[in-house]
Amino acid sequence: METKLFNNLLGILLNVVFPIKMLLRLYSFCILMVDIAWVVFNAVCAILQAVYELFRPPPLKSVRLETALVIGSGRGVGREIAIQLADLGAIVLCVDKNSTSNDSTIECIKSKGGSAVGYTCDITKKENVQMLAAQLKKDVGFVSMLFYCCGIPSPRSLMTQPPQDIHDTLDVTLTSYFWFIDHFLPDMKAKNHGHIVALTSVAGLSYIKDQMPLSVAQFAVQGLAESLTEDLRVNKIDGVHVTLTHIYPFVVSDESANIKLRIPSYFGTITPSKAAKSILESVRRNYFEASVPKHLLYLGHLLRILPRKATVLIRDLLDTGVDFA
Structure with missing residues (x-):
């Protein structure tokens, strides 16, 4: 009798619990489907927005009165970025280890009525970066823009010089960049600006022949930028x-006149000035990633x-085939 009663009670209990479990599973499944639908919807919207922005890019933001720190302002694209930032009304802080070329950049900016201050620094040494950061914060306070233009090799150096020392390449291309971010990013986060x-x-997109240390360092910079963006997103x-x-x-160089490209019509050549203009356009539109040339x-x-x-196969087809006249 007791056994029969126990079995009856157990049966009633199982009949009650089993539908509850089924309902919970059904509820979880519905929530999952809603989440998946929401992700798909937003992904489609993001794709449509990206396509739309190909034809109607975001408006250019102003950099007037922004305090822009340009590392590597003595030559090439870094020099042109510094000059064009000043033309747009920014206060430019020019940093380079070559004081002569850096002074030339500053003189060019001031001759056009711009505002610039120069600093000489070997950024491959951590103590130098620390001293520079302290001096900058003392002189100007908040640095709102950081342009890291180091580690971009010239075409001739890629073809005529031996592969770079691993430590030197990483220090110039990546490690020093970390140090500058550590010093200036916290203030940007605090001000949310x-x-x-x-x-x-382009070694950050594809390997360059006989330049493994450079390619690895450039890929690392891309990973750093993506990690930094994710950190900002997670912290809202x-x-x-x-x-x-x-x-x-091989496209952006003053030396490009002596360089022969395998497919000139595809690559072409542009001056550092035009390259800097393209870079600043991407910055002023708040693009995460861009290239010069854009395609x-x-x-x-x-x-x-x-x-x-x-x-x-595509890399073999588009291999530069660079030769010097």
């Missing part, structure tokens, strides 16, 4: 932006999703 710009060679800081720009060194960015994205064999 700022822009960090990293320039890399929407006023600080990051822009990563890949520069094809190489889409090529880089394409190479990431294609099968390995197809990627190798």
Whole structure:
């Protein structure tokens, strides 16, 4: 009798619990479907927005009275960025280890009525970066824009010089960049205002022959920029932006007149001034990633999703085939 009663009670209990479990599973499944639908909807919206912005880019933001720190302002693209920032009304802080070329940049800016201050620093030494950061904060206070233009090789150095020392390459291209971010990013986060710009060679999109240390360092800079962007997103800081720009060194160079390219009509050549203008346009539109020339960015994205064999074939086709006259 007791056994029969126990079995009856157990049966009633199971009949009650089983539907509850089913309902909980159904509820969880419904929540999952809603989350998936929400992600798909937002992904489609993001794709449509990206396509729309190809034809109607975001408006250019003003950099007037922004305090812009340009590391590597003595020559090339860094020099042109500093000059054009000053033309746009920014207060430019020029940093380079070559005082003569850096002074030339400052003189050019001031001759056009711009505002610039120069600092000489070997950024490969941490203590130098610390001293420079302390001096900058003392002189100007808040640095709202950081342009890191170091580590971009010239075409001739890529072809005529031996592969770079691993430590020197990483120090110039990546480690020093970390140090500057450590010093200036916290203030940007606190004010929820700022822009960090990293320039890399196209080695950050694809390997350059016989330049493994450089390629590894440039890939690392891309990873740093993406990690930094994710850190800002997770911490809900929407006023600080990051822009990563890949520069094809055989296209942007004062020495390009003596360089023969395999496909001139595809690559072409542009001056550092035009390259700087393109970079600043991407920065002022708050783009995360850009390239000089612009079409190489889409090529880089394409190479990431294609099968390995197809990627190798395209790289062989578009290999620079560089030769010097």
